[in-house]
Amino acid sequence: MDFVVGLTGGIGSGKSAASAWFESQGIVVVDADIVAREVVQKGQAALDQIQQAFGDWVLLPDGELNRRALREHIFKVPEARKTLEHITHPAIRNSIIQQLAQAKSAYAILVSPLLFETNQHELTQRTLLIDASEELQIQRASQRDGQNADQIKTIIAAQMPRIEKQRMADDIVLNDGYLDHLYQHLMPLHKQYLSFAHESSI
Ligand code: ADP
Secondary structure (H helix, E strand, O other): OOOEEEEEOOOOOOHHHHHHHHHHOOOEEEEHHHHHHHOOOOOOHHHHHHHHHHOHHHEOOOOOEOHHHHHHHHHHOOHHHHHHHHHHHHHHHHHHHHHHHHOOOOOEEEEOOOOOOOOHHHHOOEEEEEEOOHHHHHHHHHHHHOOOHHHHHHHHHHOOOHHHHHHHOOEEEEOOOOHHHHHHHHHHHHHHHHHHHHHHHO
């Protein structure tokens, strides 16, 4: 794949809505959140490494990862997060690279809430930020997930500040209207990405 667009945005900004629109245009979308779950499935090398690093308690009786136990452990022992990320981040990155290499569309999209935070933007030729005010993020994410505003605010506080993402992104779409409004802004970008992809393939 010669041309990959990294798509990011805070929780509830509209990343999934934007990705679904690109998919409807025939563009292959690799979702870093899905990859992150895939690499720790039973039978994957990263899960064996997690078991070796932390102990057998990280597994459920059926051999799958006990996410809840691991989450609680990381909450209590902050260094454990680093140990875990040392295992998972390279596995996620390798799998993303493989999936992007196999993508059969004019260009591909890598959607990731932590595109910049985990340097996944290095795997892309261009970046697109789906941007929304914190009020809208809270409203949308709480409607979608049934979490309360405080839980969403905690997640927002742990993500890279909006202003920094705005500084890093090549393209920004403010998703502050109806979904049709979002799609209207995505269409010219899609056309631009098609032409960039065409240029980079010749
Ligand atoms: P993200 O993937 O960035 O967390 P989503 O794309 O899932 O965000 O959007 C969060 C929620 O808000 C979803 O339920 C989505 O359908 C809804 N949503 C996103 N953009 C809009 C919009 N412009 N108008 C109305 N609802 C929206």
